[in-house]
Amino acid sequence: MDFLVRIFLGFIVVGAFGAISYLKKLVNFSGLIMGFIVGFTVFVFPQQGLELFLLLLTFHLTAGLFTKYKYNVKNRLGVAEEKKGARAWTNVFANGLIPAALAFMEGMRSDPVFVYGFVGAVSSAMADTLSNEIGVLYKYKPRMITNLKEKVNPGTSGAISPLGEAVIALSGLLIGFMAYLAGLAPWFIIPVSLVSAFIGNTVDSFLGATVQAIYYCENCRKETEKKVHSCGSITKLVRGNEKINNHVVNFFMSLTGCLTGILLYYFFI
């Protein structure tokens, strides 16, 4: 496809999904702008931009759907991740920077390794978002990744549950399967996507349990990742490093997923 045609289509296709996402309140205005930059980069630069964009879109739409899913229940439990369920630019940036960078590099120098890194990052991000959004609804108490004997409240950073792990596996398989069906890579991309999602999210939980800033809301008597809780109260730092918020952890999760995809490619292909 001619590059100018791709730019033109990019504005229309990415712009249309951006507009829908904004109107459906999947993103706020800052999230819309950042989402457009990420989506446009992925759509326009790589050889298979449309296919890569479809993977990104799958992540974006399922994340939006499951963020809204039982939002009122999550909000009442104090475990809702985003204000009113709309994602801001920081969230889009943390999850989208690495896929956008890989897509750009693929456009500069066509090499399958960038597709493997892209799939690893996107499957990790989707697994993380979905396991958070669905995992908090788990009926039983999850356990800390650093001490599996320790039961904690749903929504605690660093907590893992069988439901959360199942969602991670399904997300990894789905993105891998879609990449295979879209013709982005041979079948080997499916296990790569699964393993990347698992390793990326294990690192995410581990960072969440150790160095991530965790606050306490005295109003709700709940631990939270936010400086200002969803109830509006200012919270107090109880553990972790103030500089390492949820977005920083998400960035490292995305980076780990990407590197896992790249390493598996170099080891096995």
Ligand SMILES: [Zn+2]
């Ligand atoms: Zn609160």
